[in-house]
Amino acid sequence: MTKTYRLRPPVPAEPGDRSYWIQTTSPDGVDRLSALDSAVTASIAIVGGGLTGLWTAWRILENDPAADVVVVEADFCGSGASGRNGGQVHTWFGNLDYLRAVTGRAEAIRLARATRDAIAEMAQLQQDDVLAMDLRLDGFVSYSATPAHDGNWRPAVALLAEHEETPYRELDSAEIVEVTGTATSRGGMLEQDAGTMNPFKLVMSLRERLIERGARIYESTPVTSIVTGDPATLHTPNGSVTAKRVLIATNAWAGSIPQINRVMYAVDGQVITTEPLPDKLAQTGLVDGKALGDSQMQVLYYQRTVDGRLLLGQGSGLPIYRDRLTARSNRNPALEAGVVSEMERMYPSLSGARVDYAWVGPIDISASHLPVIDTLRGADNILYCVGYTGTALAQIPVVARILAAQLQGIDDEWSRSALGHQRGRITKIFPEPFRFIGATIVRRAVMRRVRMEMAGRRVGPFTKGLIALMPRYRGPGDSLGE
Numbered sequence: 133m134t135k136t137y138r139l140r141p142p143v144p145a146e147p148g149d150r151s152y153w154i155q156t157t158s159p160d161g162v163d164r165l166s167a168l169d170s171a172v173t174a175s176i177a178i179v180g181g182g183l184t185g186l187w188t189a190w191r192i193l194e195n196d197p198a199a200d201v202v203v204v205e206a207d208f209c210g211s212g213a214s215g216r217n218g219g220q221v222h223t224w225f226g227n228l229d230y231l232r233a234v235t236g237r238a239e240a241i242r243l244a245r246a247t248r249d250a251i252a253e254m255a256q257l258q259q260d261d262v263l264a265m266d267l268r269l270d271g272f273v274s275y276s277a278t279p280a281h282d283g284n285w286r287p288a289v290a291l292l293a294e295h296e297e298t299p300y301r302e303l304d305s306a307e308i309v310e311v312t313g314t315a316t317s318r319g320g321m322l323e324q325d326a327g328t329m330n331p332f333k334l335v336m337s338l339r340e341r342l343i344e345r346g347a348r349i350y351e352s353t354p355v356t357s358i359v360t361g362d363p364a365t366l367h368t369p370n371g372s373v374t375a376k377r378v379l380i381a382t383n384a385w386a387g388s389i390p391q392i393n394r395v396m397y398a399v400d401g402q403v404i405t406t407e408p409l410p411d412k413l414a415q416t417g418l419v420d421g422k423a424l425g426d427s428q429m430q431v432l433y434y435q436r437t438v439d440g441r442l443l444l445g446q447g448s449g450l451p452i453y454r455d456r457l458t459a460r461s462n463r464n465p466a467l468e469a470g471v472v473s474e475m476e477r478m479y480p481s482l483s484g485a486r487v488d489y490a491w492v493g494p495i496d497i498s499a500s501h502l503p504v505i506d507t508l509r510g511a512d513n514i515l516y517c518v519g520y521t522g523t524a525l526a527q528i529p530v531v532a533r534i535l536a537a538q539l540q541g542i543d544d545e546w547s548r549s550a551l552g553h554q555r556g557r558i559t560k561i562f563p564e565p566f567r568f569i570g571a572t573i574v575r576r577a578v579m580r581r582v583r584m585e586m587a588g589r590r591v592g593p594f595t596k597g598l599i600a601l602m603p604r605y606r607g608p609g610d611s612l613g614e
Contacts, residue, residue: 134361135510139179140388141354144207145462145491151216152405152443152489153332162208165339168350168371174202176539177366177375179355181205182214183331183528184381184517184535186338191529191536193345199540201347202373204366206354206385210335213383213524216493218403218433218445220423221254221525222272222326223247225299228291230501233605234557235550241295243530243551248299248325250529254334263341265334266438268421269327275308275320280585281427285321299323312424313416314478320427328421328435331525360511377539380516384494387455389516394560395504396496396518397567397603398452400460402467403445404475405489409482410440416479418442428586429578429599432474442482446471447495447522449578451571454564461494497521499559500605503531505538505552515539559605574602 147161154162176192178185181203192199205211224231224244231240257263276282289300300321308317343349350368358378359365366373380386384398413419418436425433434444448467468490476483498504498519508514517535520527537547546552562570577598581591 134359137358137360137389137508139355139357140385140456141356142206142212142385142457143459143462144211149463149491150211151332151403151491151493152437152441153219153330154210154215155489156439157330157332157336162211164208165349165351167352168204168368168373171372171374172202172348173363174348174373174375175200176202176377176379177364177373178203178379178381179358179366180212180381180383180385181209181335181339181349181351182212182381182383183210183335183338183524184383184532185379186335186342187528187532188379188381188535188539189342189347190338191532192540193342193347195536195540195542197345202375203342203347203349204353204355204368204373205349205351208351209339209349210332212385213493213495214335215332216403216491217331217522217524218443219328219331219435219525220272220425220433221251221267221269221329222323222423222523223251223299223526225292225297225323226274226288227501227523228288230605234500234502234554239550241297242545243549244297246530246533247526251325251526253529254329263334263337265337266330267327268329268438269325270420270422272323272326272423272425273303273308273311273320274425275303275312275317275427277316277318277426277428278585279318279588280591282318284427289321299325310417311422313413313418316478317426326423326526328423329525330438358514360508360514362513364511364514376513378514379535379539380514383518383520384455384496385457386496386516386518389508391509392516392518393455394563395506395558396498397561397571398455398457398494398496399447399571400450400452400464400467401445401447401493401495401522402464402471403443403491403493404468404471404487405437405443406441406475406482407486407488408440409442409485412481412485413440413442416481428582430582432478441488442475442479442485444471444475446474449575451568451575452494453568457494461492463490464492465490467492495522498605499561499603503527503551504554504558505531505534506555506558559603561603570601574598
């Protein structure tokens with residue numbers, strides 16, 4: 133028996149509300165590919181032309197250059213989360229505790245090492261002029277901004293030492309101020325094999341190379357419904373795609389499917405980019421392409437761009453009711469002032485700097501804080517992947533190996549990865565309206581905790597208890613055993 137899943141088309145961002153990455157990479161507007169206007173067939177169809185969809189198509193064609201792959205994108209490739217993020221590139225070593233809880237000890241360290249390999253792979257592809265992405269491996273710095281967070285990186289370092297991995301170097305209070313350029317930093321750690329990139333430039337480069345290799349990519353083609361079966365059928369406004377295997381790779385926009393909605397929730401993240409300030413940034417010590425982030429629960433993440441701007445983002449935690457992504461999830465002026473205020477707190481010399489670009493990027497979050505990979509119920513040929521939780525640029529090329537192997541029926545270490553076999557162990561998120569109400573309460577508690585910690589005040593048990601209501605993965609690996 134077939135089943136029909138109806139998808140909500142995204143609300144495209146107005147040209148002036150698009151990210152810095154998109155507007156500067158394509159200053160004259162994005163050159164769109166043709167829309168689908170007929171019925172076509174494929175071996176594998178991918179819904180979503182972001183980095184998950186494009187990297188998966190890349191891996192599929194690596195495995196089989198003759199593979200018949202179709203990608204359909206509602207707007208233009210990279211218009212969603214892939215073109216709106218903070219451009220930070222770092223490994224899964226910092227999330228080894230999350231990985232071990234979901235996959236077990238051995239697979240967790242293998243996947244973390246694979247993200248390091250993925251960064252090296254991207255660097256080589258850039259060096260060989262295969263892909264363009266402005267990748268700068270000047271390091272990733274995570275630091276404490278309040279006494280409450282001093283030394284909170286040490287458990288991760290100790291956990292990695294058990295596996296004879298030492299990707300991080302601890303920085304004392306003097307070193308961290310020199311590296312970050314802000315007196316608000318107190319100490320932290322540096323991951324050298326990490327850095328920043330232009331994610332939209334990578335999307336455009338992947339798109340071009342995939343077309344050269346035979347993939348068919350259609351833009352301005354929202355999938356309005358998916359009809360299960362063998363093969364499955366994707367319906368679009370003016371055409372359809374019939375395929376043996378399907379991947380849903382639409383990030384937060386996948387929440388219109390009830391099954392997927394129960395394993396992830398979406399919040400808004402706000403990003404700004406200043407006018408060019410190369411001299412002022414140099415005076416603070418920001419002279420290269422390091423990725424930087426502090427230790428707040430509403431983490432601040434930032435970098436100096438290639439053209440000498442400060443790009444600064446913060447997860448607002450603002451919940452999205454029923455995961456309905458509207459124009460507010462493209463730009464929300466109410467969130468911009470808070471990020472500007474944080475910039476001026478950290479870098480008083482930048483006070484009054486003009487903001488040239490401001491945008492919102494929806495973040496899909498799973499309880500495990502890791503990607504959730506599963507198939508739709510009763511349709512094992514329709515795979516989905518959501519829940520990167522804002523950490524993706526080095527992780528997607530790895531996850532894409534898992535997705536490609538499963539879509540192609542390859543029996544190897546990737547198709548057998550525990551990350552790709554989470555059925556029965558996926559923590560469900562509360563349904564609406566309880567989800568929105570709970571998320572609003574937790575967000576206020578998080579904001580209260582951030583304010584108190586930054587003021588050097590003790591956070592009470594009531595606030596901590598509310599924050600503990602946040603969905604959390606509780607699986608068999610929580611003991612961190614094998």
